[in-house]
Amino acid sequence: MSKHGKDDLRGSLTGGEGMKLENIKFFRGSREGEISRADFEAEVRAAAERKKSGKVVVGNIPAWKDKTVDVREVVGKN
């Protein structure tokens, strides 16, 4: 990949004026074997673009359970 292409990737990750990218990390996907550089970069760029365009916005993932339980009580019943 050209230096220009790599810089574009870094550029797509910043938040804009008045913002600095301090750190970025990824959770590698489940694909077995190697993931192509093109596929990985495309996913990174597309994710950034969806946030910038407002297609992906701040939200919550669903809760696993409505209430928590005390494990001490759970094991007492088993």
Place this chain on the structure above:
Amino acid sequence: MKASKFIGIFANWFELPLDPQVHVKKAILEHFPGRLQIDFFPDADLNPEIMRGEFKMLKIKEHDEWHRHAQITVSTKQDLKWQRFVACKEQMHVFDAPDNRVSSSKAVNTLIEKLRQSRDKVENLESYGADGIPAAFDYLAEFYAAAVMFPMAARNLVRPKVDAGTMTLDEVVDLVGIPKSYVEDVLADSWPHLHSALIRL
């Protein structure tokens, strides 16, 4: 605070399931030195075969003051247990030491180069080399997340029940709400040793 210290906060936690967007976020905000905002971005188009999630820390200047904004992106194309685990793992990077942070073009490209390798290579920390430390911590953060979401105190109560056959692995997974593979890691004989090592890092 380091992630290694942070997992100690949850070591004696008994209330399950932990919610990464409530319990973990609250604890991070209480222990992070400085002004920090954490937001989650559920992304229905992010391909979890390539990338399950992303952590991004931005420094933002407002009125001549800098504050930090952590953006956690989670693919919602994956099972809820995975979404919860990713949301926790990515938050662990709030505590990344300066040496482990990735921000330059070169570092971003090196990180991608390491992570895009096959999973068995990603899991072989000895193969990372000197430039692979941030990628190694990207992988290690999975263990920190497992330690947070399935606290040691809870694990020590559940493990004898599993051994005795009065509690199944699936029941434990339902209790904890993270992928089975990480539940198995925490229930393993080797976990107390690994947990101690993680706290010392």
